[in-house]
Amino acid sequence: MARKHEHDRRRDDYELSAVKFSRLTRRGILLGLSLPQLITLAIGILSIVAALYAGGGLLIAYAAPIWLLAAVLTWVPAGGRKLIEWVPVGFRWVWRVSIGQLLYRRRIVKPRPAGTLALPGDAAALREYVDPETGAAMIHDPHQHTLTAIIGLSHPAFVLLDPGEQERRVTAWGRVLATTCRSGRIARLQVLERTLPDSGSGLAEWWVTHGHHDDSWTATTYAELIERAGPAGERHATTLSLALDMRTAARQIRTAGGGLRGAAAVLRQEMTTLVAALRAADLTPSEWLTPGEIAVILRSAYDPAIAATLERHGDLGRDLATAGPVAVTETWDQLRSDSAHHAVLWISEWPRSLVYPGFLAPILLSTGIQRSFSLVCTPIRSDQAARDIRKKKTEYISDAAQRQKIGQIEDAGQTAEYQDVLQQEADLTSGHGILRYTGLINISAPTQDDLEAAVSAVEQAAIQASCETRRLVGQQAQAFTVAALPLARTV
Numbered sequence: 078m079a080r081k082h083e084h085d086r087r088r089d090d091y092e093l094s095a096v097k098f099s100r101l102t103r104r105g106i107l108l109g110l111s112l113p114q115l116i117t118l119a120i121g122i123l124s125i126v127a128a129l130y131a132g133g134g135l136l137i138a139y140a141a142p143i144w145l146l147a148a149v150l151t152w153v154p155a156g157g158r159k160l161i162e163w164v165p166v167g168f169r170w171v172w173r174v175s176i177g178q179l180l181y182r183r184r185i186v187k188p189r190p191a192g193t194l195a196l197p198g199d200a201a202a203l204r205e206y207v208d209p210e211t212g213a214a215m216i217h218d219p220h221q222h223t224l225t226a227i228i229g230l231s232h233p234a235f236v237l238l239d240p241g242e243q244e245r246r247v248t249a250w251g252r253v254l255a256t257t258c259r260s261g262r263i264a265r266l267q268v269l270e271r272t273l274p275d276s277g278s279g280l281a282e283w284w285v286t287h288g289h290h291d292d293s294w295t296a297t298t299y300a301e302l303i304e305r306a307g308p309a310g311e312r313h314a315t316t317l318s319l320a321l322d323m324r325t326a327a328r329q330i331r332t333a334g335g336g337l338r339g340a341a342a343v344l345r346q347e348m349t350t351l352v353a354a355l356r357a358a359d360l361t362p363s364e365w366l367t368p369g370e371i372a373v374i375l376r377s378a379y380d381p382a383i384a385a386t387l388e389r390h391g392d393l394g395r396d397l398a399t400a401g402p403v404a405v406t407e408t409w410d411q412l413r414s415d416s417a418h419h420a421v422l423w424i425s426e427w428p429r430s431l432v433y434p435g436f437l438a439p440i441l442l443s444t445g446i447q448r449s450f451s452l453v454c455t456p457i458r459s460d461q462a463a464r465d466i467r468k469k470k471t472e473y474i475s476d477a478a479q480r481q482k483i484g485q486i487e488d489a490g491q492t493a494e495y496q497d498v499l500q501q502e503a504d505l506t507s508g509h510g511i512l513r514y515t516g517l518i519n520i521s522a523p524t525q526d527d528l529e530a531a532v533s534a535v536e537q538a539a540i541q542a543s544c545e546t547r548r549l550v551g552q553q554a555q556a557f558t559v560a561a562l563p564l565a566r567t568v
Contacts, residue, residue, distance in 0.1 A: 093240035096434060098427035099497040113161045114151045121147025157425070157547060170409070170551045179554075181405040195401030196375070200558050200566070205368060205397050206337045208345065213365030214397065215341055216564055223264045223320040224340045225565045226348055227371060229363035230315045230355070236435050236442070247434045249358035251509065256354045257319075258456040258510030260347060262329070264322035266456065266512075267565040270315045270441060271449040273377065274385045311444070316366070316374070319344070319351055320565035369395030371563070376400045378561040381447055381521050382416035407554045411528065417447075417521040418528040421556040422535065423568075424516030426545035429493075439541040440518065446531045447521045451560045453567065455513040462511035466502045473498065515568070517560035518546065 110118065121144035128136035150161040173179060181197035189195055194203045194216070204217045206224070216225040235243060257263045289296055321344040323330060333339035348365065355362045366374075376394045377384035379402035387394045394400065402414045412419040428436060441450060457465070473495045480487060505511055520535055522528035532548070539546045549556045552568060559566050 093244050093433055095431035097431050098429070099501065110151070111159075111162070113164070114159060117147045117151045117161050121145075121151070156550075166551045179407045181402070183401065183403050189398065192398075194375070194397060195399055196558070197402065197405045198554050198558070200562075200564070203564065206341060207368060208341045208365075211345065211348070211365055212367055213348075214368040214371050215337075215344065216371075217337060217340075218564075218566070221264070221566070222323045223565065224323060224337070224344050225318055225320040226344055227316055227318045227366040227563045228348075228352070229366060229370075230317055231361045231363070232315070232359075236438055243434060246359060250360075253351070253354040253358050253360075254454065254456075254512060255508070255510040256350060257454070258459065258462075258512065260350070261458045262322055262326040262343065263319065263347060263456050264325075265318075265320040265565045265567070266454040267318040267320070267563060268315070268452040268454070269318065269449060269563045270313060270451075271374075271378075271561075272311050272447055273314055273388075274311055274381070274447070311447075313441075316563045317351075317355075317362075318563045318565040319347060321347060368397040372397040372400035375562060378449070378557075379405070380415035380417070382523070405554065410548055410550045410553065411525075412553045412557050417523055418525050419519055419521050419553070419557055419561070420528055420532050421549050421553055421560045422518040422520070422532070422539070422546040423549050423556070424518070424539070424544050425547045427514070427516070428543035430543065432543055436542050437544075439538040440535065440544075443534065443538050446534055448531070448535060449519045449521075449561045451517045451519070453515040453517070453559065453565070455515075455567075457511045457513065459505065459510070462501075462505055466498060466505065469498045470495075470502075515559075516544075517556060517568070519557060519560035521561075 124140045124143040124147070125137060128140040150164070151159065153160050155163060178198070183195065192204045192206075194200065194205060196203060199220065202219055204219070206215045206217055207213070208215055208226075213226050216227075217223075218225070235246070238246070254266070257266050288299070321340060323340050326340070326343050329343045330336075330339040333342035352362050373387050373394050375397075377387060383394070404415060406413040410420065412421075437450075473491075477487060477491075501511060518535060518539075520528065520531045522531050536546055549568075556568050558564060559568050
């Protein structure tokens, strides 16, 4: 009997555990209504009350355009949102159109300020700082008060590992994420996985190093296959971006000397901790990226047609000050840059049912589509997370009591959201970190027709991965900098 228990225990150790994501909260301030909805509804009610006090039924008819419009804006949905939630998006779009922010053309004659990145839109304020000790390029965002360093990652194919090894690596990655929550100085952690056209240099270098050049039929055939298939293939590249919150770490920055030099010293401490955690998770981090390496990533994102050339010729495109696009044109639901059309999808719902850790394989392993997948993790300090959870529990209980008083039925979605809060509280008590996730997918294609076909293919792959995606509108340029660039920004 003891031998049977030992066998069952070993079998459980090698089984892969399913996971479940928290639902996207849709709870409002009062009875499921958000603040914009409450304001619009209040305007409609006030118009009716004022008409009643002023003259009765006839004035209510005259005020009908007001309260009818308020009712429509409050409750009628469109594209997954209530109409009132589209109002700020529409106003911002109209304002950007009126001031000409949808078009970007690089001014070749007029030089840019030294140290700034040649990027369009609100990313034009980003500045580079080269750390004198590590040689890493750190990107300073003066608007969001962050300092970001980027590192490359290499790892074995997760889907090819046995279930026990997959479970161990998932647990180790959870410790990496928990490490970012404990310091309280990390603003964001971004995982960017990109597909790049392979120039064939990687396969060729591998064959030169590991191949047996004995002029046999096998060696000759293998070398010919590499020569033919290499330029037509694609490869995957993964980077991890670590953003320091300079406002939260203000005291440590002043202690380290202040300014960007002090911020770099504080960020180096977080970089050392992160590298140690990554190695403990059996991930292989590279050196922190230099300005030239970041420049190649930025140039390849805006101009995918040049990516293979930049890879073959290591000295080209290594200037971060000129790595941005030459021209960008933004429309309502897509973006056009130097040599490609782009569209950004937002993962609005993660799987609601139990899934295994490799559930994103249909998206990440889709072939023939040039895309980048960006997962932006926002760590929350343990004390702040505990306060937020207590506040949410109180609000859910209060809303349930109000619904019970007015006779409103409790639906399954509200119950599931409350159970998610209880699960987060249990995870926090167990020592795990609480993070907010934002998933974005950028799809690139040489023509608009190819882009629409690729977007449809990715949407179908997301359905296979049990995810719900929405195409972002009115903010494609800003979303592109988050989905395709390793700058740890937010939409």
